[in-house]
Amino acid sequence: MTRVWHWTRRALVALVLLFVAYQVWLLGHVLWWKWNPPSGTSFMSLRLDELAADKPDAELHYRWVPYERISIHLKRAVVAAEDDKFVDHEGFDWEGIQKAIEKNQKKGKPVAGGSTISQQLAKNLFLSPARSYFRKVEEAIITVMIETLWDKRRILEVYLNVVEWGNGIFGCEAAAQRYFRIPAAQLAPNQAARLAVMLPNPRKYEKNFSPRLAAHAARIQGRMQYSDVP
Numbered sequence: 001m002t003r004v005w006h007w008t009r010r011a012l013v014a015l016v017l018l019f020v021a022y023q024v025w026l027l028g029h030v031l032w033w034k035w036n037p038p039s040g041t042s043f044m045s046l047r048l049d050e051l052a053a054d055k056p057d058a059e060l061h062y063r064w065v066p067y068e069r070i071s072i073h074l075k076r077a078v079v080a081a082e083d084d085k086f087v088d089h090e091g092f093d094w095e096g097i098q099k100a101i102e103k104n105q106k107k108g109k110p111v112a113g114g115s116t117i118s119q120q121l122a123k124n125l126f127l128s129p130a131r132s133y134f135r136k137v138e139e140a141i142i143t144v145m146i147e148t149l150w151d152k153r154r155i156l157e158v159y160l161n162v163v164e165w166g167n168g169i170f171g172c173e174a175a176a177q178r179y180f181r182i183p184a185a186q187l188a189p190n191q192a193a194r195l196a197v198m199l200p201n202p203r204k205y206e207k208n209f210s211p212r213l214a215a216h217a218a219r220i221q222g223r224m225q226y227s228d229v230p
Contacts (some may be wrong), residue, residue, distance in 0.1 A: 026126060027081045030145045033125075037064040041162050044170055061174040067157040070172055071187035075156060076227040077196035081220045083117040086156070087189060087228045091118045091147035094139075118143050121159045142166055153230035158185075165198060166206040187221065193221035 044060055051058035079086050085093050097114040115123075122142035127135055146155060165175035172184040172195070180191050187195070197217045198205040205213060 001028055017026055026142055027145055029126070030149055033158065038125065038158065038162055039127045039134055041170075043129075043164055044162070046128060046167060047164065047170075058168065060168050060170055061178065062162075062170040064161050064171065065173045066131070067153060067183055069183070069185045070157070070160055071185055071192055072229070073189045073192035073224065074078045074160065074172055074184065074187050074195060075229040076224040077189070077192040077220055078160065078199070079117070079156075079227040079229055080223045081193075081196040082120070082199060084223075084227065086117050087152055087230060089116060091143040092116060116143075117159050118155055120163070121155060122146060124162055124164070126158075151230070156230055165195065165202050167203045169202070169206075182201060189221050190217070190226060193217040193224065196220055 021024065040062075048058065048060055051060075083093065085096070093116050094116065096116075097115065106182065119139055122139050122145075123129075123135075126142055127139060150158075161173075162169040163172075164170055165172070166178060169175055169178050172187075175195055176182055176187055176191075177185040180187070182191075194209070194214075194217045197213055198209075199222055
C-alpha cells in the first residue's frame with residue numbers, strides 16, 4: 001500500500017509539473033504576441049490539416065494587417081455582433097454567460113455561448129473547437145493571461161487578424177479580399193456587418209448567406225454606430 005501511494009504521489013506531482021510547464025509555454029507565446037503578429041494559430045493548423053487531407057498542397061489565406069489599416073466599420077460591427085461590452089469587461093461577460101446558460105437550459109441543448117472576444121481569441125490561438133471541461137478551464141486561464149498582458153486595442157487587432165472567415169480564410173484582410181475584392185481598410189458599413197455576422201459559423205455562411213442572416217446583418221449595421229472600440 002505504501003509503495004502504491006508513493007508512485008501515485010509521484011505521478012500526481014509529475015502531472016502538476018507538466019500542467020505548470022504548459023502554462024509557462026502558453027504565457028511565453030502570449031508575451032511574444034503582445035508585440036509580434038502570430039505566424040499561425042491552433043485553428044489554422046487544424047483547418048490546414050483538414051484541407052491537406054483532400055489536397056496535399058492546400059494553403060491558407062492569411063495576411064496580417066496593423067490595427068490602423070482595418071476599417072473602423074469592421075471593428076464596430078464585430079464588437080456589436082460578438083461582444084458589445086468588449087471595452088468594459090475584463091475578459092468575461094458574466095451577465096452574458098448567465099443568459100446563455102438560461103437559454104441553453106430552456107432549449108435543452110447548447111444554442112448560445114456567451115463567450116467574449118477575448119475568450120474566442122484564446123480558443124483560436126491555442127485550443128480547438130472541441131467541447132470539454134478542460135478546454136473551458138484552459139480557455140479561462142489563457143483569457144486571463146491575454147487580458148492582463150495586452151490592452152484592448154491589441155486584443156481586437158489580433159482577433160480581427162486571426163479569426164476564421166471561411167474555408168481556409170483567416171483574418172479580415174483575407175476575408176475582405178475574398179468576398180469584396182478590396183483591402184480590409186476599405187470595408188464599408190454594410191460589408192463590415194456582413195462579415196461580422198458570419199463569424200459564428202463562417203464556413204457554413206460562406207456558402208449560404210440566407211435572407212435571415214442578411215436581416216441580422218442589417219440589424220448589426222444599425223447598431224454599429226453605438227459600439228465602443230479601442
